[in-house]
Amino acid sequence: MDREVLIQRVSDQLQADDRIRGAWLSGSLARGTADEFSDVDVWLVVAESEREALIKDWPTICDAITPTVLNQRVGSLPIFNAITPQWHRFDVVFGTPEEIPYRTRTTLKVLFDKDGLDDRLQDSGQPLAPDPARIRALVTEFFRVLGLLPVAIGRGEYVLGVSGAGLLRTMLIQLMLEDVAVEDRGGALHLSPLLPPERMRLLTELPAMSADRDSVVAVHVACAEAFLPLGRELAERTGVEWPTALDEACRARLNRDLGISLADS
Incomplete structure (x- = not known):
């Protein structure tokens, strides 16, 4: 059939x-x-x-x-x-x-x-706009997961670190999709026709994930440096207050425990 x-x-x-x-x-x-x-x-x-x-x-x-x-x-x-x-x-x-x-x-x-x-039926609908509640939730959860990196590294739990990196990568994709202004963004297995070529290229060029310290750290940092500027831009565009205290506390912990200094967003 x-x-x-x-x-x-x-x-x-x-x-x-x-x-x-x-x-x-x-x-x-x-x-x-x-x-x-x-x-x-x-x-x-x-x-x-x-x-x-x-x-x-x-x-x-x-x-x-x-x-x-x-x-x-x-x-x-x-x-x-x-x-x-x-x-x-x-x-x-x-x-x-x-x-x-x-x-x-x-x-x-x-x-x-x-x-x-x-x-x-209506002939057509309005292009979807970024959802403020979704932006707020994604930004908050991204910082929460990112701030767990020192725990995974400190305990040598690199397999769990890969899981955390996967979560950050998924949230980066979800954030990018919030910025796609079409009437219907389609299903979960339909990405490349929606995102601009430069964003698809960014995703494809993220470091590969493997269960070792250098890889776990590299993917976390790469996801953060892609997510945070876009997150701040979409927050400003949708009137979402940026969680400054959470941002500063997360950056301070990464710097203090792992010597990581994220680029300003």
Whole structure:
């Protein structure tokens, strides 16, 4: 079974359920940016009064679409992830008619529409702006993790130091994505089309990580010197107060315990 057959099976099975009033492809298949590795994202609409019952019935509905090796709900959200034996991935989100006016034709592609809901979609949405709460949280957590470097080095816990470096690298990527002004930033496995070439180059040129002192320190420093200037710029742009005391305390500790002097941000 290829992806197009899976999409048709999803559409046919959902359309057969009277509770489901419409379904749309979302993600890269809707945006026209899909490649051979893209999964199938589906957004369906059901009345709020029937949503929980439909969610409860989803495992049976999914089994009628295709056998799966994974079919799980994402926490308590109205979202399910599924994987077929051929490793075709598809996600289903259970929406309601009240959400229609907040969705756009540039991010949805109709599979079926029983009630003319597609006519109520916006043509397009505004580009996403950096989220002040997200910026604040990322900056705070970055300093917290960075300040643990002397602990990992002091104890010789270089394997854990690599884990810490990985966290900093991930937060750097997340911060860069906050600065991408598009309507839909896409999924977690879609990065290079979003970031400018110079930022992708910065990420690819970060030091390799290995479980030894020099590598752990080098990656922490490289991530910090990339993250902090951008973090300060985005904080200023979004009106987030920079955590000066946390910044100064972290820098002082790195300097005192490891002789590291970070470049000014």
